[in-house]
Amino acid sequence: MPETNSQKTDGSGVPVAQLVNSAGGSPLLFVCEHASRRIPDEFEGLGLSADLRSSHIAWDPGALPVACHMSALMDARIVTSTVSRLVYDCNRPPDAPDAVPARSERFDIPGNVGLNDRQKAERTRFYYEPFRDLLAKTISRRTKAMATVHSYTPVYLGKSRDVEIGILHGSDSRLADQMLRTAGDHTKLQVRRNEPYGEQDGVMHTLNVHAIGNGLLNVMLEIRNDLIASAQQQRDIAEMLAGWLTAALDALGVDVTCEVPECRA
Numbered sequence: 001m002p003e004t005n006s007q008k009t010d011g012s013g014v015p016v017a018q019l020v021n022s023a024g025g026s027p028l029l030f031v032c033e034h035a036s037r038r039i040p041d042e043f044e045g046l047g048l049s050a051d052l053r054s055s056h057i058a059w060d061p062g063a064l065p066v067a068c069h070m071s072a073l074m075d076a077r078i079v080t081s082t083v084s085r086l087v088y089d090c091n092r093p094p095d096a097p098d099a100v101p102a103r104s105e106r107f108d109i110p111g112n113v114g115l116n117d118r119q120k121a122e123r124t125r126f127y128y129e130p131f132r133d134l135l136a137k138t139i140s141r142r143t144k145a146m147a148t149v150h151s152y153t154p155v156y157l158g159k160s161r162d163v164e165i166g167i168l169h170g171s172d173s174r175l176a177d178q179m180l181r182t183a184g185d186h187t188k189l190q191v192r193r194n195e196p197y198g199e200q201d202g203v204m205h206t207l208n209v210h211a212i213g214n215g216l217l218n219v220m221l222e223i224r225n226d227l228i229a230s231a232q233q234q235r236d237i238a239e240m241l242a243g244w245l246t247a248a249l250d251a252l253g254v255d256v257t258c259e260v261p262e263c264r265a
């Protein structure tokens with residue numbers, strides 16, 4: 001079960017960032033910035049319909065269960081946000097225009113339109129800083145690598161996406177390179193480098209600050225969300241990605257364990 005960061009709550013008593021599997025001993029740390037679609041009551045749903053509040057614009061469906069399975073398989077901790085990215089996108093710095101998006105894909109977010117500086121600063125203080133601080137605090141001397149786990153919609157702005165798994169990186173591509181090498185031999189899925197997003201889309205914020213900034217190996221994993229819609233799919237993809245991560249980290253000299261049968265030496 002998730003363990004909470006009891007220091008910070010959003011006013012309703014719910015912590016806005018969580019550490020999952022806190023006893024995990026792995027040198028790998030997972031991060032799930034878009035784990036939750038929860039919009040605290042004070043925002044009255046940001047003026048969105050229930051359908052939109054459940055859709056990919058609010059969160060990354062399936063990403064947290066996949067991260068949880070990988071975390072269990074690899075004895076690794078996860079830092080998550082428990083608030084929708086429409087309230088604050090924890091993978092964006094406070095000065096990014098889409099940190100509190102007024103529009104997402106083709107939808108206006110009425111509750112985010114015309115915010116003044118004080119309102120924006122409050123979003124940052126209450127919903128970004130606790131996540132940032134928990135993540136910073138969780139990185140220890142034994143942490144050697146970080147993987148962020150995301151999902152994306154199969155159809156975006158009316159266009160189908162054929163990439164099925166994206167392995168993303170910024171200035172340090174070592175872990176991504178190794179994973180892509182392994183992936184090529186192990187799946188028929190369409191696995192691609194820096195798709196459907198890349199650094200130019202601003203998606204490397206967490207890794208730039210917390211991984212590159214601390215000299216950690218790092219990678220961003222993007223999974224098309226139709227591939228992780230069911231519990232079985234989530235387990236299958238988690239086992240596959242945990243296997244690739246284990247092989248890649250092993251090749252880079254980081255000693256990790258993995259409970260996926262084919263990962264055992």
Ligand SMILES: [Zn+2]
Binds near residue numbers: 034060149
């Ligand atoms: Zn995401």
